[in-house]
Amino acid sequence: MxxxxxxxxxxxxxxxxxxxxxxxxxxxxxxxxxxxxxxxxxxxxxxxxxxxxxxxxxxxxxxxxxxxxxxxxxxxxxxxxxxxxxxxxxxxxxxxxxxxxxxxxxxxxxxxxxxxxxxxxxxxxxxxxxxxxxxxxxxxxxxxxxxxxxxxxxxxxxxxxxxxxxxxxxxxxxxxxxxxxxxGVMRTRSDATSTQARFATLEDAQAAFYFASALDEMPYWQGEKLVQMANDDWPETSSVASETYAEKYLFKLGSRLLPADRHLALKVLKLAPGDAAREKWIREIFKEDKTLAKSALEAVIDNPSSDSQLAFAEDFYARKFHKKRTGALTDMLRNSSKILQLDISQNQHVERGVIAWYKRHNVTAWRTENRLWRTLFGLTFWTQLFEQDQLVTEFDRRPQSLRYNRFYDTFSESIDRLLDSLKTPDALLQHVTKQAATHYGKVNSVFMWRANQLDTVKALLEHGPFESVKKLLKMMAQDYAGLSDGFPDIMVLENDQLRFEEIKAPGDVLRRNQLVSVQRLQRAGFTVHITQVDWFSDPQQPYVVVDIETTGGNNGYHRITEIGMVKMVGGEIVDSWQSLLQPQRHIPSSITRLTGISNEMVAEAPLFSDIADEVDTFTEDCVFVAHNVNFDYGFIKQEFARLERDFKRPKLCTVVQMRRTYPGLPSYSLASLTHHFGISMAQHHRAMSDARAAAELLNLIHERTFASQNK
Known part of the structure; x- marks a missing residue:
């Protein structure tokens, strides 16, 4: 209501x-x-x-x-x-x-x-x-x-x-x-009862407000106003909170000033706190004073403020002063430990395609990315994050210690004591399980609650090096801002050995935050691979060719009356599945004349909810193929949505692919194509008959594709 x-x-x-x-x-x-x-x-x-x-x-x-x-x-x-x-x-x-x-x-x-x-x-x-x-x-x-x-x-x-x-x-x-x-539109932390202030002093609060407000107004400033603000007497900051606002403001001010007043811009960037301004200043000063830039880089390398800044300085120094032609990100991609050939049909869901490829080769893999480590971090340190570090108001999602990257500085004794007390993987699993059960559904800024929250955490603790897990958790506590994202896409268990893999499709780049996260995982003791994907047409890629009959064309209102599916591997049908369905809608007489499916035929048929698990299992790890695929896929996805379940599969449309591989035909309807290529159909507009016909079209598509690929 x-x-x-x-x-x-x-x-x-x-x-x-x-x-x-x-x-x-x-x-x-x-x-x-x-x-x-x-x-x-x-x-x-x-x-x-x-x-x-x-x-x-x-x-x-x-x-x-x-x-x-x-x-x-x-x-x-x-x-x-x-x-x-x-x-x-x-x-x-x-x-x-x-x-x-x-x-x-x-x-x-x-x-x-x-x-x-x-x-x-x-x-x-x-x-x-x-x-x-x-x-x-x-x-x-x-x-x-x-x-x-x-x-x-x-x-x-x-x-x-x-x-x-x-x-x-x-x-x-x-x-x-x-x-x-x-x-109820916005969820808040209703358990936030703190009365603490955000700033220690009036002067610091006003300094933070000055920088935050100026940052909002800056898009409306022109050259003279920018110069005026650069020459203004900036208020002094006395806390990490106000310094954070100053850092963002001065970095943006210096960057915008570069075209108008380069000398003044460099002065602002040099005075600005933070990694972004320091990096920008070094890159710009290199253009006119390489000796000064070299000295600045060496100072950063000797005493970096963060791993991200160190990664930049070492990479820039090597390329500019040691005549190295490629950067660390490029090197890591070139030296990637695996190149995997994946069917082109997976190009919209690369990580899922890699996981499915491993499954076909009897290797277990999980999609992890940032959610695994954020979940483990948030549940491990829930007490410190959301009970000891109280929120200022219920509208706050991120604790102050995380917001200003001071978590370990604030709770070092408590964090070390907790990690020391967790002697075994089972002890850590029991700890996070208890926290999840106690606090499930509460608003927080670290991770999203979802079903099967702890599945990947359990797999990590069961198969991964436990001391490495604790080392990584402590690294996150010490620098959450630099280690809260950029984690590898998947976790792989092969021959009882656990590793992480960052998946890169053709054209993808390795970002700096990913490089830093990979390096820290390796420093903690984990094995990490960069897996590059090459696209090709894989005859062993499983396909499920689907056809449905419905009560009408609108999947928001109309329902499915019949599903027919055939599973194909290597051009051969290896399995099939079909069923009439009770649509819970009247079947119009025009639809009955077209399909032959009447209200009487489906009166005792199962509901979609009765067979949803079978459809999910039959299509799992397969490419979803249909003639006009968005029609069939859209109806099935909508049926799962009505059950509050997700349904995602890579798609292939035989209409689109036939136009590409056999251009110039007078019509690309299923009836016309089957007639043109001599494909027999037992009964047009019945699900299994149409699915088998579309499967023959898929083979024709693959014949041409594979022939072109192997030239």
């Missing part, structure tokens, strides 16, 4: 929001934000409603004509009185960003028509039109066509944005998140 919100819910939410600043965060309030809270609480209910409604709007500019709410007594009069008291002001001083967020492109074109603008405007983007309009306003004043009295500027917006930043921890937080929470 859909939830509804009570009248004036937004006012209740606003009071809930403001109560946050009665706690430990009270010390972070500046004079203006404290004055705003006190003044708001002194307003009567109707005026509080107006201010709360306006506060829920994303931008500092509002259109007063939209503020006609029945639950507010004389809302326009309330607005006028609030304007007289200084809560709102005329729109002259609105920022470009806030104005752009409220007006439409058509509005902008209409406003610009009042000015002597000679250039064509329709092809300009909205941001360009806003910039042009403000240039005209600065020269000629506001246009008469712009109903300035309809627009009001929230004078309390700076204070509100600062409060939102303190509450949500970013500049994207909005008050409507309270409503989304109450409606």
């Amino acid at each position: 859909r939830k509804t919100l009570p009248e004036r819910y937004y006012l209740d939410h606003f009071h809930e929001f403001l109560r946050f600043f009665d706690g430990e965060s009270a010390g972070l309030l500046c004079e203006s934000s404290r004055a705003f809270i006190n003044a708001f609480r002194e307003l009567d209910d109707n005026k509080q409603c107006i201010v709360a409604r306006a506060a829920n709007r994303k931008y500092a500019l509002i259109n007063r004509t939209h503020f006609n709410y029945e639950e507010i007594f004389q809302p326009q009069q309330q607005l006028t009185e609030l304007e007289e008291d200084g809560w709102f002001a005329p729109a002259e001083n609105v920022s470009v960003q806030d104005f752009a967020g409220v007006v439409t492109k058509n509005d902008l074109l209409a406003y610009l028509a009042a000015y002597p603008v000679s250039q064509r405007l329709n092809h300009l983007k909205k941001a360009e039109l806003v910039t042009l309009l403000f240039a005209q306003i600065n020269q000629y004043g506001w246009p008469q066509t712009l109903p300035q009295t309809d627009y009001l500027l929230k004078t309390f917006e700076p204070s509100l944005r600062y409060l939102l930043f303190l509450y949500f921890g970013n500049t994207k937080g909005r008050l409507n998140q309270f409503s989304m929470r109450d409606l």
